[in-house]
Amino acid sequence: MTTAVQAISDTDISAQDLRDLLDAQRLAYSANPMASAAERKARLKRLKAMVLEHRDALMDAMIKDFSARSRHEMQLAEILSLVEMVDYLSGQVARWMRPEKRRLALHLQPGKAQVFYQPLGVVGIMVPFNYPLLLALGPLATALAAGNHAMIKMPEATPHTSTLMADLIAKCFDPALITVVNGGPSVAASFSALPFDHLMFTGAGSVGKHVMRAAAENLTPVTLELGGKSPVIIGADFPIEAAAERLCYSKSVNAGQTCVAPDYIFIPREKVEAFKQAYKQAFQRFYPKVSDNPDVTAVISERHQQRIMSWVSAAKAQGACVEPASDEQVNDGTRRMVPLLVTQVDRTMTLMQEEIFGPVLPLLPYDSLDEAIEYINAGDRPLALYYFGFNKACQQKILSHTHSGGVVFNETMLHVAVDDLPFGGVGASGMGHYHGKEGFITFSKPKAVLFKPKFNGMSFLYPPYGGFIDRILGFLIR
Numbered sequence: 001m002t003t004a005v006q007a008i009s010d011t012d013i014s015a016q017d018l019r020d021l022l023d024a025q026r027l028a029y030s031a032n033p034m035a036s037a038a039e040r041k042a043r044l045k046r047l048k049a050m051v052l053e054h055r056d057a058l059m060d061a062m063i064k065d066f067s068a069r070s071r072h073e074m075q076l077a078e079i080l081s082l083v084e085m086v087d088y089l090s091g092q093v094a095r096w097m098r099p100e101k102r103r104l105a106l107h108l109q110p111g112k113a114q115v116f117y118q119p120l121g122v123v124g125i126m127v128p129f130n131y132p133l134l135l136a137l138g139p140l141a142t143a144l145a146a147g148n149h150a151m152i153k154m155p156e157a158t159p160h161t162s163t164l165m166a167d168l169i170a171k172c173f174d175p176a177l178i179t180v181v182n183g184g185p186s187v188a189a190s191f192s193a194l195p196f197d198h199l200m201f202t203g204a205g206s207v208g209k210h211v212m213r214a215a216a217e218n219l220t221p222v223t224l225e226l227g228g229k230s231p232v233i234i235g236a237d238f239p240i241e242a243a244a245e246r247l248c249y250s251k252s253v254n255a256g257q258t259c260v261a262p263d264y265i266f267i268p269r270e271k272v273e274a275f276k277q278a279y280k281q282a283f284q285r286f287y288p289k290v291s292d293n294p295d296v297t298a299v300i301s302e303r304h305q306q307r308i309m310s311w312v313s314a315a316k317a318q319g320a321c322v323e324p325a326s327d328e329q330v331n332d333g334t335r336r337m338v339p340l341l342v343t344q345v346d347r348t349m350t351l352m353q354e355e356i357f358g359p360v361l362p363l364l365p366y367d368s369l370d371e372a373i374e375y376i377n378a379g380d381r382p383l384a385l386y387y388f389g390f391n392k393a394c395q396q397k398i399l400s401h402t403h404s405g406g407v408v409f410n411e412t413m414l415h416v417a418v419d420d421l422p423f424g425g426v427g428a429s430g431m432g433h434y435h436g437k438e439g440f441i442t443f444s445k446p447k448a449v450l451f452k453p454k455f456n457g458m459s460f461l462y463p464p465y466g467g468f469i470d471r472i473l474g475f476l477i478r
Contacts, residue, residue, distance in 0.1 A: 012182055012183040012184075012187060013181060013182075013183055013187055014190075015190040015193075018151075018181065018187075018190050018191060018194055019194065021151060021175070021179055021181070022122060022151065022194050022195070022196070024175070024176050025122045025149040025150075025151065025175075025176055025177070025179070026121065026122055027176070028149060028174070028176035028177065029119075029121050029122060029148075029149050033118075033119065033121075034118065034119065034147065035119065035147040037093055037094040037097055040093050040144060040145055040147055041090050041093060041094075043144045043173075043177070044086050044089055044090045044093075044141060044144055044145065045086075045090065046172055046173070047086060047137060047140070047141060047144065047172075048082075048083055048086045048087075049172075050168055050169075050172045051079060051082060051083070051133070051137065052079075052083070054164075054168055055075075055079050057164060058074075058079075058133055058161065058164060058165075058168075059071055059074045059075075059079075060160075061158075061160035061161040061163075061164045062074060062078075062132065062133070062158065062160070062161050064160040065129075065132075065157070065158040065159065065160050065161050065300070066297060066298050066299075066300055066335075067298045067333075067334040067335050067336075068294075068296065068297060068298040068332075068334040068335070068336050069254075069297045069298065070294065070295050070296065070297050071294065072295060073253055073254060073295075073297060074133075077131065077134065077253065077254065078131055078133040078134040079133070081134055081138070081416075081417055082133065082134050082137055082138060082141070084417070084419060085138055085141055085142075085419055085435075086141050088419040088420070089141055089142065089144075089145040089419075089440075090145075092145075092437070092440075093145045093440075096117065096145075096437060096440050097117055097147075099114040099115060099116045099117075099449070100114055100115040100117075101113070101114050102114055102115060104450075106476060107457075107461070107472075107476050108450075108457075108458075109457055110452075110453050110455060110457055111450060111451055111452045111453065111457075112450070112451040113448075113449070113450050113451075114449050114451075115446045115447065115448060115449070116446075116447040116449045117146075117440070117441070117444040117445070117446055117447070118147075118444060118445045118447050119146055119147030119148045119443070119444060119445075120146070120148055120197035120198050120443055120444065120445055121148060121149070121196075121197035122148065122149045122150065122151065122196055122197050123139075123143040123148045123149070123150045123151075123196060123197065123198045123199070123200065123443055124150070124151050124152075124153070124191060124192070124194060124196040124198070124199040124200065124220075125139045125140060125143070125150055125151070125152045125153065125199075125200050126153045126188065126191065126192065126199070126200065126201040126202065126203065126211065127152060127153060127154050127155050127202060128155055128202045128203040128204075128259075129155040129157035129158050129257075129300050130254060130257040130258060130259070130300070130357075131254070131258075132154065132155055132158045132161045132162065132165070133161070133165075135202050136152055136154060136165060138434070139200050139202075139434050140152060140178065142434050142435070142439040142440065142442075142443055143200075143443045144178075145440055145443075146439075146440050146442075146443035146444045147444075148197070148198075148443055149176070149177050149178065150177075150178050150179075151178075151179050151180075151181060151191070151194075151196070152165075152169070152178070152179070152180045152181065153181045153182075153183075153187070153188055153191045154166065154180055154181070154182050156182070156183065156184050156185070156188075157300055157301060158300075159182075162180075162182050163182065165180055166180040166181075166182055189210070189214065192210070192211045192214040192215060193214040193215075193217065193218070194218075194220075195218035195220060196215075196218075196220050197220070197221075198220065198221050198222070198223070198442070198443060199211070199215050199220050199221070199222045199223070200222070200223040200224075200225070200432075200434060201222065201223070201224050201225070202225040202226075202259075203225075203226070204226065204227065204355075205226040205227065205228065205428055205429075208224045208226050208430075211224070212224065222431070222432070223424070223430075223431065223432030223433070223434055223442055224425070224430045224431050224432065225259065225383075225423075225424060225425065225430050225432075225434070226259070226383065226425055226428065226429050226430040227259040227260075227355050227357070227383050227425075227429060227430075228263075228355055228380050228381070228382045228383050228425070228428055228429040229263040229264060229352075229354075229355055229356075229379065229380070229382055230260055230261065230262060230263045230382045230383055230384040230385065230386070230404075231262075231263065231264055231265070231266065231372075231376050231382060231385055231386070232247065232262045232264070232265040232266065232386040232387075232388070232412065233265075233266040233366075233369070233372045233385075233386070233387050233388070233389075233398070234265065234266065234267050234268065234271070234275070234388045234389070235268075235369075235387065235388055235389020235390070235391060235394055236268050236389070237389050237390055237391055238388040238389045238390065238410070240267075240271045240274050240275050240278055241274075241278045243275070243278075243388045244275050244278035244279040244281075244282055245278070245282040246388075246410075246411060246412065247262055247265065247279070247361075247412065248279050248282040248283050248286065248325075248339075249282075249286065250262060250411075250412040250413050251339065251359065251361055252283065252286065252287070252296075252339065252359065253297075253413075254297050255296075255297045255298060255299050255336075255337065255358060255359050256339075256356065256357065256358045256359040256360070256361075257297075257299070257300060257357055257358065258413065259383055260383055260384040260406070260412070260413045260415075260416055261357075261412075261413065262361065262386060262412055263355060263356055263362075263382075264345075264352065264361070264362040264363070264364060265361065265362070265363050265364065266364050266365075266366045266372040266375075267363055267364070267365060267366070268365070268366065268367075269365035269366065269367055272343065272363060272365050275363065276323065276341055276343075276363070279325065279341060279361075280323075280325050280326065280341075283325040283326060283339060284325070284326050287326075289328060290326070290328050290330050290336050290337075290338055291328065291330050291331055291332040291336065292332045293336070296336045297336075298334045298335035298336045298337070299335040299336075299337060299358055299359075300335075301335070302335065304357070304358065305335050305337070305358075308337075308356065308357075308358040308359075308360055311349075311350045311351045311354070311356070311360075312340060312342065312351065312360055314349065314350055314351070315342060315345060315349045315350070315351040315352075318346075318348070318349055319344055320342050320343065320344050320345050320349065320351070320362075321342070321343045321344045322340050322341070322342050323340070323341045323342075323343075324338045324339070324340055324341075325338055325339040325340070325341065326338050337358070337359050338359075339359040339360065339361065340359065340360045340361070341361055341363060342360060342361065342362045342363065343362075343363050345362045345363075345364065347375075347378075347379075369394055369397065373397070373398070373401050373402055376402055377401075377402060377403075380427060380428035380429065381403045381404060381405075381425070381426045381427035381428060381429055382404045382405070382425075382429055383404065383405040383406070383425045383429035383430065384404055384405055384406050384407070384408065384412070384413070384415070385398065385402055385404035385406075385407050385408075386407075386408050386409075386411070386412045387407070387408075387409050387410075388409075388410050389409075389410070390410075395409055403426055403427065404426065404429070405423070405424055405425040405426050405429050405430065406421070406423065416435075418435075419435060419436060420435075420436045420437075421435060421436055422435055422436050422437075422438035422439070423435040423436075423439075424438075460472060461473075
């Protein structure tokens, strides 16, 4: 297998080549349109074995792409999460495949009603840069569990990982079952315009709009996993030091490049200074140094780093106060960053309008829970919402008075790792789900099936109407 990096450009593969790959997968699917549970489990087992056998090479590739990436984070957030998901799917797929019995009304008796879960066919998967392993193979595993074939478009921002992924999939799987496509923006545009049976996109909302528009030309159903500004509210009853520690950890993972990372935090007004000090202490305890620290992940590219810093500079010019989590000047030649805490922000700043996707954390003082909820509800519905507090009434108010893809109490991001929970956004943060049973359903067609016996019970309701039939209908209606 080659490990050389191929240039990922718009000329790597043509629109016709993509259509030929899709046609080959459609043909292969039509030859076996209802893969057995044993076949699906075997595919999942092979996928897991591929990842475990080549995990060091995959981590090396991701480190090259990011300029610095924590192996511990990769093993936890990408490899372990994927292995756990595959094991969970393997254990559930046979049960999920069984037709589900449904209720049949009295006037339709005798008979039997059920839902038959049928694979859709060929699924397209478009992968973002931030977790290129998990967000390629996680949706793939769910699609395989549902009995589908799949084409994967890897991100151009991770050329080493994307090239290696294409090599590994080609080595371990028939391209008529799974194939990986690499290329730049025009390849991505052609990929999204293919008439898949389902298309899943993970990434920015601005790109998701284009993907959905292209898919609409083919009436292709889409699942969009986007993101947005996931807020945190720290309740007055939660220890501020514990909140700072937990939030420092979750915001530092992958340098904040996580779709469900805390994006801004509401803090009781009188505790803002205490939070800042506790956050800085936690960061310096977790990472005594940033330069050359293998535990610290870098921002994916210089372009993304410049974007983040331009937003910070603009906020500062508008009156925001910016404080680094430590005084260290990073000079190791990577894109590792010391996190920045930003106060005195308002909604007019770009920093408070766009998803940050980096190690910058705005802090907002608040005086009442209603105030924080009103602010959150005035913006787009987020992918996740986090509340730190033990008051059951406040927790219930968060659940009933806000909309978000998911809610976590007294922690952040961990709901994504719960394999039996659906994961997905709402409104601007996305649509559809691909974890758990809901993910299996996303990549399946729940087909309505009605069985009728030889005896025709409906004959009692045939015309001519009146008399006996009307008495039957009156009885049924009552």
